[in-house]
Amino acid sequence: MVDKIIVENLSLQYSDGTESLRDVSFNVPEKAVTVLFGPAGGGKSTLLRCLNRLNDLTEVRASAGRILIDGENVLDPDTDVIALRRKVGMVFARPVVLPMSIRENLTYGLELAGEKRRSKLDEAVERSLKLAALWDEVKGRLEDPAIALSGGQQQRLCLARSLALQPEIILLDEPTSGLDPISTGKVEAALVELKKVFTIILVPHSVQQAARTADYAAFFLQGELVEYSEGKTLFTAPKEKRTEDYVTGRFG
Amino acid sequence: MMRRAFSINRHLAQRLGFTFITLMAIATVLPIVATVIYILVKGLPAISLEFLTGFPHDGMRAGGILPAIIGTLYLTIGTAIFSVPLGIAAAIYLSEYAADTPLTRTIRIAIINLAGIPSVVYGLFGLGLFVLFLNFGTSILAASLTLSIMTLPVIISTAEESLRAVPQAFRTVSISLGATRWQTIRRIVLKEALPGILTGVILGLERAAGETAPILFTGAAFFLPRLPGSPFDATMALPYHLFVISTQVPEMPIRIQYGTALVLLVFVLTMNLIATVIRSRARAKRQW
């Protein structure tokens, strides 16, 4: 399998010098689900935000290392971050719908990119809602305010919103942490379909979700990458003791 | 037995305390209501079409106050032209761009100071800079510029507050979808903050409309035979007019004084009402 993303010796620091990640290296194969899991404070979310340079808004700086997406280092200051963010979509932990209608939420990114043609926009709306398994539920009320949807629906809307830009990579940071089991199941089912087309990186909110969804898994503990391998093997026969302790619930 | 008495004591204290505070609140609010009603009652008899659309005669003792009304309107618009764009832009800077540096803190202190400067000192400043140094003369332009600087802190503070009230998550999401910072501000933050900003602007302009001291030496005139034709003309204005007719014109009919006060009051209260309505309607329609 081709590697879509290569993380090379990445170290991240906060503005006061404390380390968030230490010398992390791993590969993310394309068209699969790679799971980054571990206890809180492990640096997973921070790593995720480097991939679409969202950390530019925060006090986190990369002190060493590279992140290669399709062979290009996205940490390079000359990178076109706008294009990067369209290529790498993100879904956050709490569903944040923009204060607009469902349709406008979905067309927001496209309109920013300059797309004005009504036909193209409509097509993108339908396509992305179907990918996120939300089309049937909202197709009759696209002009309704997005805030009127339930929590699970809002999160799938957020997923559809990033899909509308036709990214190549999708980052999901604990996307189902506030959702009920049925909604969680719908999102996980959508990921199974989506991974046929997109490269997916998921930070799960539980070890069980990690085990359910991972094709590949990386275990992070306090800023260090402890173990990385195929999902099947990591959760059933982990090599490192720390991984085994966490996966079996001896600490958390 | 002792515990019982203690408990009664505490609740009695509360009962008395609450009553006292409530009376204080009533004593504060009652004069406001009384004032408005009093002016309404005493001023209404003077209100007629002629009063509102006519010019004054006989040394202000008869006729109408149209030039004063128009003058206040011009001054309010003039103030808006200068203070609104500048104030909103400054608020956007403080809310969306400025980091917590000593420079930013200095800006904030400067704004607080502008807010606290006595209105008559603004008048002096306006006289020194606009009327004399820049040679605009006693004019609508000089008075509006003076009033704008005075109104700036009010607009900046309320606008900044409205901008900050917009949830940070919206900005993060917008950026993650490929927006630049300004696109995010224009399409989401500014749009959602607009009602709050508008409320602040109207309240700021309301204060500017009622001020006398800043326009005393910069633009106000007591009697002008016709309406001002250009921004370089002086103008009559309601607050100044009220001041002069109530203190410096002998044998001024009381009815006309109250009438003028009523018109000014209505002007100001209408703005207040509009601002309040905007604010409550926006709160109901909010999607977050």
Added chain:
Amino acid sequence: MEKSLNWYEFIITRLIKASGYSAILFVALIFFFLVREGIPTFGEVESTSLLNIRWYPIEDRFGILPLITGSIMVTFGAALIAVPFGIGTAIYISEIAPRWVREILKPLVELLGGLPSVVLGFLGILVLSPFLRVFLDLPTGLTAFTGSLLLGGIAVPTVVSVAEDALDAVPRAYREGAWALGATRWQTIWRVTLPAARSGVLTAIMLGIGRAIGETMAVMMVTGNAPVLATQLGSLFSPVRTMTATIAAEMGEVASGSTHYHVLFFIGMVLFLISLGVNIAASSVVFRAKKRAERILS
């Protein structure tokens, strides 16, 4: 398309940044012009004579002491009224009043804050002053006391708004904690909520005082305009002159560039510095409280 967007955004960002700095520019400008026209005073008038007891410009007497005492007396009286009533009303609105009363009261107080001071001065002349003259059996109703009453009413909305915001900002958890320990609501207000809002309430008081010092028109219309040094408590019931009223009353009649003109600007300088002082004091109170809170919470 991206390129033109960048260029456009660049200009807008620059304009916004410039607007941000403008506040500093204006403060500096104001101070500069006050000084420019006020400093010549020291060249034209003997500095110590500024501290004389007589303000009589016609005879070249520029003693500003009576003006200062006039301002102090009226402001002090106003504070005596505005502080208790202001904070009391703020407590009522924030802690005691039922929801529907709050919804009416808050806009009402805001309304008072919007009333033009010339209208209040007008009513002061026609209603308050004759009433006080009769009620207190004074030779004239235009006194420092009348001014204090009116000024107190003008400063109250400022105190109420800021204090109410401060009380409102006290986390609900504080009050609930006190109730859980068996305190009555009244006790909670005085022992928990008010102390927690201390810095905001102090700011409210200082801003109210600042408002009172800076008020011009209402004060000018009802304090009688007699620049007489206020020496005893009884002077409260005779006419005085404040610094602000002096500038407003006399600026229209001075020749530009004359000594009188320069002295009036000098008084403006003094007022500017006083308000600067009050504001810096107010913000340092907030700043220090915030620092202390940060230290405690970290």
